[in-house]
Amino acid sequence: MKNIEGKHDRFFADVYDVVRLIPKGRVTSYGAIARYLGTPRSSRVVGWAMNGAGVYPDVPAHRVVNRNGLLSGKMHFATPTMMEELLKNEGIEVKDDKILNFKSHYWDPNKELAL
DNA sequence: TGATTGACTATGA
């Protein structure tokens, strides 16, 4: 495991930083984060970064879903139902592993952070 | 070093 604060892992650190900025009750997509970091083609890498986010505190990985609002990463949590429960706990409706009214809950760092 | 995998996305049928 490399040091998260090292330059070589800056991408991962940036991903975690953006995820922490996601407001409660909001969600975003891997692609949106990747694009905000300047690497729109690295959406899969964002997912990989999330895979290691579980060991860090204050990284609400459950607020990151794919572009369809589907809880594609639910199975990577402690329990497959944990992601859904966390989202529901924040006021987000989840049905059949998918976020209802996803468009309304969507939080785009490219717009909200409006760099 | 080379091949495979994956919490993705875009495009075409």
Add this chain to the structure above:
DNA sequence: TTCATAGCCAATC
């Protein structure tokens, strides 16, 4: 609209 395929980037084997 739904399904299949291609491209992408980093990590893992």
